[in-house]
Amino acid sequence: QRDGGVNRLPKPRPAPRTRPARPARPWPARLRRSTIASREEAWAPQPPAHPLMASHDDDEKALGSRKMPRTNRYAKCLVLVCINLSNLVCHSVYSVLASFFPQEARAKGLSDEPIGLVFAVFAAVIFISAPFVSTALNSHGKRAVYVSGQAIVAVGTMFFACADNITNLPAYFSWCFVLRCVQGFGSALEETAAYALIAEIDPEAVSFNLGVTEISTGLGYMIGPTVGGFLFSVGGFALPFVAIGVALLPAILLILWIVPDDRLTGRQQAAAREELAASTPMRHLLARPQIFAIALTAILGNSDYAFLEPTLAGHVESIATSSTAVGMLFSVTSLTYTLAAPLMGWLSHKDKMGPRNVIILGIALQAAGFLLIGPSPLLPLAHRAEEAMSLSVLCGALFLFGLGEAMSMTPLMEDMMLSCVDRKDDAINALSALMTSCFSLGQMIGPLIGSFMAARLGFRWASTLLALGLMLHACVLVYLQRLSKPHQAGSMLAALTGQLPHSPVGADELSALNAHGDDIRVAHGDIDHDDDGGSSDAARLQRKWQS
Template structure:
């Protein structure tokens, strides 16, 4: 099969590339949140009010939201690695230039200088993030789900460790030091990426096939990439729309605190270092909980959707305590009914919030992949742009919402409204999931449905491959795109399949959809060793056509069985 599949050098190069991309990705995204622990106070000293400060935070995400769809065509024109390096260089130069904003005394000039540089940072971040998803997917297509999940964690960590780093550096060297060090740290990352990640432009000129790095590392060399599914077609599905709403609101709640938390906790944490430590409580909890959350989302009795719903509910509770909400006064006594929550309750609420962010954000990509798996592999190529836009939209709305609601309603009622929105979304996602299962609409999680728990994992089913299937992130489905419940099969049928399936690596993969037909043909040519014998055996079992006769949708309507079987 693949000659470099087991080569230590290929595996080491893949691992080094993944580490390099994720480390630079985390540093690049820390630029967004580094301002949270000290910039509001510095801007107030320059004469700015809450609304302009919120605009400085929000304009970054607004530019990313607009630029992410525009960055996608640039990948095919100039190469993924080149766009990634260009994004890192843009973010680095704008961040270093931000250090000189403190020398501007005029409030209006100070505001416009900050807005301009945040726009440049946002454009560079859009290039970097869009190219990062594509590079991760090309490095090891066989582990795309895991690698993209790690990239999401590095992105979230970058957003969450920024305030702690910014507060510490601001206390040590003033306004300029955080920007100078973070901007300079991206420069060696650029050199590492150019040295480790292979240039894909040569393979693009040959025919837009798999990039050089993927082919050299033993990745599958496809005839071509399947066409991407339009973003509107993805969002039009209720299940994916609910996941997108969770991605938006999961970033709104964190970004809501960036311009507002520092002013609210002045009585218990007045210094930038203390405020940075409070934000680091969220990032530390998020980091420690992410592996556990990933494990829970794969449990057969949970699935990613249930974990996301639980995270939204936990986030709602944490926001009620951070306020503290006026609704908690009659329930929990005077301490939580005061205008400012005590330090111990605040830390407890932030720990809950970090856990809630991990639960509601980490499984989202997997949940989306499950919801759109019937649309073919091309849907995965669109999920990166959709996730980037959803995250950026939440990061844009959050600071504006916090700067608008807190002065008018007060911080306590503003956090209460955010908590109500989280609870409403959790209820909506639960209802959609129940409605989808009750009406046999497409949505399934690993083993979360009764039909999947009844699936028989037989040796013949694992080695079979007589039926045409499409595997997407561990999910098995029929080629007509419709989920099927596993049918009961007798022991003789399993024995026949076991006898005929002596080679477990020869699964025939045929995709009947127009979008992935070329991709499926390439897979079938590479992985099939004895297709005629298996086809004859499978045709006899199900009464279908003999080899050489055309297939009909009825011939491939039911999968024999699967390790994880799709059910309604």
């Protein structure tokens, strides 16, 4: 009333002015994700049971292009590098004795048979222990098994250096024998867990990763005698073992830092047992002549190289007077094998060759190498053995042997897959276990047979008998190939049915053709595709196959 009787309402307060929300700024690249967080994300367990597989949608394109996803690519590469480094060192443990241990053991008073046992027991323990490591992988995880194997190998190798201080002959042999058993058990843990880790690093590129691992395996066999002979000449008996044991420690620490604990839960263990029960038993594979013959090839291929380890040093004493020179002779074979293995894998995929032909040619080259290493008494230059055994002839023979080793060993897995009448996915686990067992068995019996025959017949006749055995096995493979003709029309049948081409078409294969008649695409000129089914195509294919 005091302002003239005008009842004025208070002015409303203006609404506060708000700014539009800005999108959050991304963290700088170096702070976007910490190292530990990215490592845990890369190895976080996912439902597909592949801890290393990424679960991000933006990484599907990377998976489809056979490249590791960006979120865990560097962690995978680092794990693969660590596995290959430890694999190289562990395989050099097996071959490091070849350049100096036989001479030192003979100086202590050991004969060739105990020396061969020391070499052979390493692979024997792997052959016995490897089938049981899968249980430890399921219960304790891959990281624990892998690191435990590396630690056992490192400790056993370093304790081997104390053998030179033992003067009692039985105690010296027992010490070396027991420590080689310890090294073999640790290698069984390490190798089995390494293959399991490689299979999970990138399931889309398992073959490539395994190929890289095979290169480190060949390098380990190659540098073992060479490095062992050099370190022995520099620091005596103990230095090679201490150096190799210490070299494993960085790989152990890196694996502990990168790989998290991956123990399986109870449900995952049950799923793993079901998958193992669904796979093809190994005894069913060995019942087939084609697979049995290729398994025997794997045994012979490893045993003939192991044959040289306890015997070659004594045979070339007049030429290679030092342990370093003996190690260089071994490196000729290992280097040839390492460099030729990728080329032989490519050659075995060619239609004109095929894996079986490459294997047979490789066995023939191995036999030729053994005939020249002696040289064999059956050759015309046998009466001039001392003159014929020159350094150039030895290097040429070892080169032929290494090339034949690469040709006969690289296509084995592919040939066994082609020889399996079951589906490849069901038989892959059994085939992998079979190959590992055959490799270890060959490494076990090679030094035993080599030491036994060299002590009683001499190196020249021992290598000659081994060459004749290789030739006989090559003839058996040729006979089986001509009997079943697996590599001529078998590739077409395998493409149609997913079955193995080494056996004639039976009822199961014919029913598979009839069931999938609509999907048949035959490249052969005189087999047509019918719209009403695949029965006519299957009948023609069966008649042509049986003829």
